[in-house]
Amino acid sequence: MNRGAVAGLFRKELIDVSRNRGALIPVVLVTAIALVVPFVVTIAVPLATAGRLGDDFELVRVSAIVDPDARLSPDARVQLFLFQQFLLLFLLTPTTGAMALAAHSVVGEKQARTLEPLLATPIATFELLLAKVMGALVPTLVIAMAGLLLYVAGIALLALPGVLGAMTNPRTAVLVLLLAPAAALLSLQAAILISSRVNDARTAQQFGVFIVIPVSALLVAQFTGAVWLSAFALTAISAAMMLLWGILAAVSVRLFDRETILTRWR
Amino acid sequence: MIAAAGLTRQFGARVVVDRVTFTVARGEIVALLGPNGAGKTTTLRMLAGLIRPTAGTVTIDGVPMAASTGSALRRRIGFLTETPGLWDRLTVRENLSIYSDLYGLDRGGERAAALLDTLGLTPHLELRAAELSKGMRQKVALTRALLHDPDVLLLDEPTSGLDPEVTHGVRALLAHRRANGCAILLSTHNLAEAERIADRVAVLQERLLALDTPDVLRRRVRSGRIEVRVHDAAERYVNVVAPLATRATADGPLLQIELQDPDLRTPAVVEALVAAGARIVEVRPELPGLEDVYLALVAHGERGLVP
Numbered sequence A: 001m002n003r004g005a006v007a008g009l010f011r012k013e014l015i016d017v018s019r020n021r022g023a024l025i026p027v028v029l030v031t032a033i034a035l036v037v038p039f040v041v042t043i044a045v046p047l048a049t050a051g052r053l054g055d056d057f058e059l060v061r062v063s064a065i066v067d068p069d070a071r072l073s074p075d076a077r078v079q080l081f082l083f084q085q086f087l088l089l090f091l092l093t094p095t096t097g098a099m100a101l102a103a104h105s106v107v108g109e110k111q112a113r114t115l116e117p118l119l120a121t122p123i124a125t126f127e128l129l130l131a132k133v134m135g136a137l138v139p140t141l142v143i144a145m146a147g148l149l150l151y152v153a154g155i156a157l158l159a160l161p162g163v164l165g166a167m168t169n170p171r172t173a174v175l176v177l178l179l180a181p182a183a184a185l186l187s188l189q190a191a192i193l194i195s196s197r198v199n200d201a202r203t204a205q206q207f208g209v210f211i212v213i214p215v216s217a218l219l220v221a222q223f224t225g226a227v228w229l230s231a232f233a234l235t236a237i238s239a240a241m242m243l244l245w246g247i248l249a250a251v252s253v254r255l256f257d258r259e260t261i262l263t264r265w266r
Numbered sequence B: 001m002i003a004a005a006g007l008t009r010q011f012g013a014r015v016v017v018d019r020v021t022f023t024v025a026r027g028e029i030v031a032l033l034g035p036n037g038a039g040k041t042t043t044l045r046m047l048a049g050l051i052r053p054t055a056g057t058v059t060i061d062g063v064p065m066a067a068s069t070g071s072a073l074r075r076r077i078g079f080l081t082e083t084p085g086l087w088d089r090l091t092v093r094e095n096l097s098i099y100s101d102l103y104g105l106d107r108g109g110e111r112a113a114a115l116l117d118t119l120g121l122t123p124h125l126e127l128r129a130a131e132l133s134k135g136m137r138q139k140v141a142l143t144r145a146l147l148h149d150p151d152v153l154l155l156d157e158p159t160s161g162l163d164p165e166v167t168h169g170v171r172a173l174l175a176h177r178r179a180n181g182c183a184i185l186l187s188t189h190n191l192a193e194a195e196r197i198a199d200r201v202a203v204l205q206e207r208l209l210a211l212d213t214p215d216v217l218r219r220r221v222r223s224g225r226i227e228v229r230v231h232d233a234a235e236r237y238v239n240v241v242a243p244l245a246t247r248a249t250a251d252g253p254l255l256q257i258e259l260q261d262p263d264l265r266t267p268a269v270v271e272a273l274v275a276a277g278a279r280i281v282e283v284r285p286e287l288p289g290l291e292d293v294y295l296a297l298v299a300h301g302e303r304g305l306v307p
Helices: A003-018 A021-049 A057-066 A074-111 A115-119 A125-158 A163-167 A170-195 A201-207 A209-223 A231-255 A258-263 B040-047 B070-074 B092-102 B108-118 B134-146 B164-179 B191-197 B214-220 B234-244 B262-275 B290-304
Strands: B002-011 B014-024 B028-033 B055-060 B077-080 B152-156 B183-188 B200-205 B207-212 B225-230 B247-251 B254-258 B280-285
Touching: A003 A021, A003 A125, A003 B092, A021 A074, A021 A125, A057 A074, A074 A115, A074 A125, A074 A163, A074 A170, A115 A258, A125 A163, A125 A170, A125 A231, A170 A231, B002 B040, B014 B028, B014 B040, B014 B055, B014 B183, B014 B200, B028 B040, B028 B164, B028 B191, B040 B055, B040 B152, B040 B183, B070 B077, B077 B134, B092 B108, B092 B134, B108 B134, B108 B164, B134 B152, B134 B164, B152 B164, B164 B183, B164 B191, B183 B191, B191 B290, B200 B214, B200 B290, B207 B214, B207 B290, B214 B290, B225 B234, B225 B262, B234 B247, B234 B254, B234 B262, B262 B280
Parallel strands: B014 B207, B028 B183, B028 B200, B077 B152, B152 B183
Antiparallel strands: B002 B014, B002 B055, B200 B207, B225 B254, B225 B280, B247 B254
16 A cells, blocks of 8 residues: 555545635534534533432433443432434534535545545556545544543533443443444445545535435434443444455455546546 | 656546547657647546546556555645635635645655746745735645645646746746656646647647657648748749749749648759759748647547648
């Protein structure tokens, strides 16, 4: 692999994004929503209504799964449950990033007529696509991780005693350090695959909806208590996602038809 | 150096390039002329390994262009695309520096600086590509194509949009590359440019209609006219040559004579003039301009050529 070429194109992607901050607005918005909504639900609403989370029998029952030894008060346990569940919202950040950045990556180069000189260089298709994936992944993950840091800081400041300590567990670590990057990588690769097969960015973004659906389904299933993904299950899902990414990357290289992109797209 | 053999490209049922065969040697510039849609860009793309020929082969320095060799061959090719294709949000320096990385150049910056200096772009290094004029964009794109010191240059309209001074600079740059052994194929609509810079001219209209030096091409499309300069007044000799010519006129010391078959009749005309006491200073066929040659070839295909 020509690392210099990948690094060069990756650098181009970063410069491009840094000078086109508008492209990051969807990612920042989703991160902000993922950051604000949990605190509104767990802190602001109970304060505003003078109610207590522990008064909701159904929530107390469902939340038992996060504190099987009942070490926390009912209020703290429900808070812990909700903060754990809302953590999944951060999976949506890289997914949104995929649609905002990656969907535009190949088709955008074609529309700007910058793809032909790029394809005339010795860069291999795999290297080109890798640089594109990394160029979209890194800024998205940086934003997502910044959001997560603020999330943890907010919990440390506003949540009931014991909640932050209980959240610091292998499950959270797997979710943040494995699942989120794996989901991002998979989403980005899918978006880039789509971007290299359609001839305008809007179409690529519309296809991106299919990437959001599985994450949303996972969120809903978790909130209803129908599914509880343990650290082990999340690790397995992350591994499966990485495997799927590898397959998708190979498919992307195979389906990236330089000739069709150059001659058929207008 | 560059060899195209039976190069054919079809898009669906439409044949865009049909059995084109030519070579470009080291240290040679060949200009590819042809009307819009003649297949010039498609030919250049096939030579650059960007699209596959439907039939025929491309070899660069004896190495056939194929999926397995494409990447290595592209390292040796500098390709100037039809549009500059610069990254608008990046500065000139950044655009070139990233291409240096793509070609794996250690000292790409130094080389770019020298090229930019030649093309007068040094003061604009920190400008974003979006801020550049059309001519400046073209110059940056040309610099990018030359950055890795390629031994094959494929240039699609290299002086398009450039002012005369810069055009002159680009021609000098290409002449310098030629002197260093680079094989250069450039497509152009500018016939004067082709005549001025190219060693040979290829006229393409789906098929290769002609490929030769501008001089030879001009001789192949004949006007049927010769000019004879005599030492005294030409008017005296109009009647001498009239029986041999379809038309003869005089203008000062010049006799302009139209002949049906100049190769056959010119010696007889000279003999008649000498016999009549004319002191002949010069006899030369009236050669058409390259533009006339081009128009004749494109209008009539191969029939535009007189064998």
